[in-house]
Amino acid sequence: MAKQPDKTDSTREKIILQAGPIFASKGFRAATVREICDKAQVNLASINYYFGDKQQLYFEAVVRAREMRVEQVPxxxxxxxxxxxxxxxxxxxxxxxxxxxxxxxxxxxxxxxxxxxxxxxxxxxxxxxxxxxxxxxxxxxxxxxxxxxxxxxxxxxxxxxxxxxxxxxxxxxxxxxxxxxxxxxxxxxxxxxxxxxxxxxxxxxxxxxxxxxxxxxxxx
Amino acid sequence: MAKQPDKTDSTREKIILQAGPIFASKGFRAATVREICDKAQVNLASINYYFGDKQQLYFEAVVRAREMRVEQVPxxxxxxxxxxxxxxxxxxxxxxxxxxxxxxxxxxxxxxxxxxxxxxxxxxxxxxxxxxxxxxxxxxxxxxxxxxxxxxxxxxxxxxxxxxxxxxxxxxxxxxxxxxxxxxxxxxxxxxxxxxxxxxxxxxxxxxxxxxxxxxxxxx
DNA sequence: TAGGTTGTCAAACAGTTGTTTGATACGGTT
DNA sequence: AACCGTATCAAACAACTGTTTGACAACCTA
CATH class of the missing domain: 1.10.357 (Tetracycline Repressor; domain 2)
Incomplete structure (x- = not known):
């Protein structure tokens, strides 16, 4: 399991930030872990390493989207x-x-x-x-x-x-x-x-x- | 190519009517031609035979959905x-x-x-x-x-x-x-x-x- | 009956999918 | 140095994807 969940520029963070736009424009199913990892420039296995599976990454991306949006438009x-x-x-x-x-x-x-x-x-x-x-x-x-x-x-x-x-x-x-x-x-x-x-x-x-x-x- | 495009209970018709609900609830991507053909009780190759490809079937299902809805609620x-x-x-x-x-x-x-x-x-x-x-x-x-x-x-x-x-x-x-x-x-x-x-x-x-x-x- | 069109079928194809694996390297602690 | 948890990597896995193929049967026409 991962240890530090909140470092800023970590691999975990890069994945969420690149997965968000892809999930947003293609939906959960059509978004592929390979495209996400390519865009984030991380290894294919990283998603499962940090999030367990694709579904959990999606969940965290949604939560993060809300947090960012509230910050962006106070x-x-x-x-x-x-x-x-x-x-x-x-x-x-x-x-x-x-x-x-x-x-x-x-x-x-x-x-x-x-x-x-x-x-x-x-x-x-x-x-x-x-x-x-x-x-x-x-x-x-x-x-x-x-x-x-x-x-x-x-x-x-x-x-x-x-x-x-x-x-x-x-x-x-x-x-x-x-x-x-x-x-x-x-x-x-x-x-x-x-x-x-x-x-x-x-x-x-x-x-x-x-x-x-x-x-x-x-x-x- | 198919000849009679408007017979009522034809294979073609069965496919559209079964594909509609599946496309509706899962979306184009997540809906699989295998599930559609299973539900319609037709052979796997039927979709490509009658519609060319999955995309065209989707298009016809959407058009049909509108027609049916106008009929259902005049x-x-x-x-x-x-x-x-x-x-x-x-x-x-x-x-x-x-x-x-x-x-x-x-x-x-x-x-x-x-x-x-x-x-x-x-x-x-x-x-x-x-x-x-x-x-x-x-x-x-x-x-x-x-x-x-x-x-x-x-x-x-x-x-x-x-x-x-x-x-x-x-x-x-x-x-x-x-x-x-x-x-x-x-x-x-x-x-x-x-x-x-x-x-x-x-x-x-x-x-x-x-x-x-x-x-x-x-x-x- | 012969020939051709139309429809159906099981099987296979080639590509993509999410996930797992085992090896390897890094960095700190004892 | 030895050790261990953490992280990254290429490769493979098994399942699923849309589509194609070739064979076969039913039907109609000539």
């Missing part, structure tokens, strides 16, 4: 005096930067999305460690917007509506680029424009939605 | 006299039924989502043949809701906000089930509750959003 500070629009926009922007990352598509993001789409054991780790508290802090912002507290399930649905609008641009990026012209995309669908739209759209929805829920319970 | 009729809420709810429900299909997750849906996430040549076929007109008919409903016509890019963004809210429950189904308790999910996140929420949320957003776009251009 959460902006919330000022209690900020208006709801700016606060919500700050969070929407954070989702777009951290989890959507439209322009550069870092491997960490693509790997995390892979985990969301087809959860392995790594996903429950991500939820407990990251997604849950992340989502809760969004719901606190929603709480600030509405005057009367929302029923729990409505609160959750509203939060997921906001998250859904953002994550669409990650999940369906390939489809969107086939639907929208390139010029339109460059001009109107950059990070800031989307943050502004999703924020305004959601804010308007929350305020109006709570006020007049529409024919909710009735209507067959 | 578009409800639009009554011009219907109010905007009912009209929009009808369309949101159609997305949820056809493309999200939360309860049973048919293989056709999972295969189409796979194409959206990682587009192959099959995806541009899907867009031209299906997604584009589908999305356009949503935008027409949006047009009916607003009085003054929207700028093109805003129109598109609004449409994608609606679609995004729906598709979230397909893409992140695994994550959602880890965030929400099972009882909550059964009780409040069924197809009808979600359709109602997304419709009301979006309707409120559109009406309020257009009226007061918020601090759009200003604000640094």
């Amino acid at each position: 959460q902006p500070e919330w000022d209690a005096s900020m208006g709801p629009h700016r606060k919500l926009k700050g969070f929407v922007g954070l989702i777009l930067d951290r989890l959507v990352a439209m322009q550069n598509e870092p491997w960490q993001v693509r790997l995390l999305m892979r985990e969301i789409l087809q959860p392995t054991e790594a996903c429950s780790h991500l939820v407990k460690e990251y997604f849950r508290p992340f989502f809760d802090s969004l719901l606190e912002i929603v709480d600030d917007i509405v005057e009367a507290p929302l029923p729990q399930h409505v609160r959750t649905k509203v939060g997921l509506s906001i998250v859904g609008q953002c994550l669409y641009y990650r999940f369906a990026a390939g489809l969107t680029s086939l639907i929208i012209s390139d010029e339109d995309f460059q001009e109107h669908f950059d990070r800031d424009s989307l943050a502004e739209h999703i924020t305004s759209f959601s804010l308007a929805a929350i305020r109006n939605y709570v006020r007049e829920p529409g024919p909710q319970t009735e209507q067959k | 578009q409800p009729e639009w009554d011009a006299s219907m109010g905007p809420h009912r009209k929009l709810k009808g369309f949101v429900g159609l997305i949820l039924d056809r493309l999200v299909a939360m309860q049973n997750e048919p293989w056709q849906v999972r295969l189409l989502m796979r194409e959206i996430l990682q587009p192959t040549e099959a995806c541009s076929h899907l867009v031209k043949e299906y997604f584009r007109p589908f999305f356009d008919s949503l935008l027409e409903i949006v047009d009916d809701i607003v009085e003054a016509p929207l700028p093109q890019h805003v129109r598109t963004k609004v449409g994608l906000s609606i679609v995004g809210q729906c598709l979230y429950y397909r893409f992140a189904a695994g994550l959602t089930s880890l965030i929400i308790s099972d009882e909550d999910f059964q009780e409040h996140f069924d197809r009808d509750s979600l359709a109602e929420h997304i419709t009301s949320f979006s309707l409120a957003a559109i009406r309020n959003y257009v009226r007061e776009p918020g601090p759009q251009t200003e604000q640094k």
Whole structure:
């Protein structure tokens, strides 16, 4: 077994950092240990030596991807005096930067999305460690917007509506680029424009939605 | 080469129908021609005989998945006299039924989502043949809701906000089930509750959003 | 009946896969 | 020096991959 698990430039570290992009772009199955070892310039047997097997390397790559992503895009500070629009926009922007990352598509993001789409054991780790508290802090912002507290399930649905609008641009990026012209995309669908739209759209929805829920319970 | 491409219970047909679910749940790479032929109870060489290679079989399975899904969940009729809420709810429900299909997750849906996430040549076929007109008919409903016509890019963004809210429950189904308790999910996140929420949320957003776009251009 | 097309089959092919092995070298401790 | 845990390496292993082959049977046409 390996002894020092956290030296910085060790063979173990090189493997994780090279395996991440490959897993991200090809998926677990299509990524081969030979390609990973080639890119990392380590011997073929190193993966099994340090991680036991390919699956465990994948797990560690996912965990590392999350850690790196949080470091790369730190959460902006919330000022209690900020208006709801700016606060919500700050969070929407954070989702777009951290989890959507439209322009550069870092491997960490693509790997995390892979985990969301087809959860392995790594996903429950991500939820407990990251997604849950992340989502809760969004719901606190929603709480600030509405005057009367929302029923729990409505609160959750509203939060997921906001998250859904953002994550669409990650999940369906390939489809969107086939639907929208390139010029339109460059001009109107950059990070800031989307943050502004999703924020305004959601804010308007929350305020109006709570006020007049529409024919909710009735209507067959 | 094969002669009759459209006999109903032919070997060719059996292969497509058995390959679909396997591609859907495992992806192109992890699905093996041996498993497909076993399930279809045909000889191993049949795939290459009828489709040339595995890739072409995948393409045809995707196309077939779309056709079957449109048949399985037909578009409800639009009554011009219907109010905007009912009209929009009808369309949101159609997305949820056809493309999200939360309860049973048919293989056709999972295969189409796979194409959206990682587009192959099959995806541009899907867009031209299906997604584009589908999305356009949503935008027409949006047009009916607003009085003054929207700028093109805003129109598109609004449409994608609606679609995004729906598709979230397909893409992140695994994550959602880890965030929400099972009882909550059964009780409040069924197809009808979600359709109602997304419709009301979006309707409120559109009406309020257009009226007061918020601090759009200003604000640094 | 003869000949050709179409479909099915078992077997093999050539390449890739994750993993294991045994040898070898390095670096520190006794 | 002798020793031992750590690390790296080339090579091989066994299983699996998509695809090809050639034989054989069923069917239709002439």
